[in-house]
Amino acid sequence: MDLKFQREAMLDQLKERGVDDLRVLAAMRTVPREAFVLENFRDDAYRDSALPLTHKQTISQPYIVALMAQALELKPTDHVLEIGTGSGYAAAVLAQLSREVYTVERVGDLAISAAEVIRKLGIQNVHIRFGDGTKGWPDEAPYDAISVAAGGTSVPNALFDQLAIGGRLVIPLGPVPESQKLLRIRKLAKDRYVEDDLGNVRFVPLLPDTD
DSSP states (O other): OOHHHHHHHHHHHHHHTTOOOHHHHHHHHHSOGGGTSOGGGGGGTTSSSOEEOSTTOEEOOHHHHHHHHHHTTOOTTOEEEEEOOTTSHHHHHHHTTSSEEEEEESOHHHHHHHHHHHHHTTOOSEEEEESOGGGOOGGGOOEEEEEEOSBBSSOOHHHHHHEEEEEEEEEEEOSSGGGEEEEEEEEEETTEEEEEEEEEEOOOBOOSSOO
């Protein structure tokens, strides 16, 4: 199959669904999603759906990756924290939009495979750590933006603390995966914030322990 053609078709779908940030669209065009999916799903790489990874994890659908990237309102100078590296695809997209991306993955095998794919693609501003994502990556804080690719019932305190004043945090929240909402939380002061509801989503759980 012509993956380049499929990638352009994906971009058309993203535009139809309201993704209009030109930098985000350019990043989605640049990063080859087929490099991050399992081999037997390569032909489905640009279908607008989540695809399975190992360890009962998934790679998010292109629309969700683009929606979250757009919601983060990234500038080329921004430092970004991502929780839930997964395949590494979203981190690679964020890397096109920011200065540095620090991403934490709780499954060691996924962290290793994501790092390998990102290295092969020559992306040098993504840093991957194996560990507990609910604790963030305090050594590199504060962050201009934080993207959380797993759902919970509340924002972990460590992540809000590591977000810079004026920073944006995008996270799915809800009591169960079936009733999550994607929220953008803008930090106005140490204990003040505003929320924007970006719609209904479904993500794997945000878990505190490591494998």
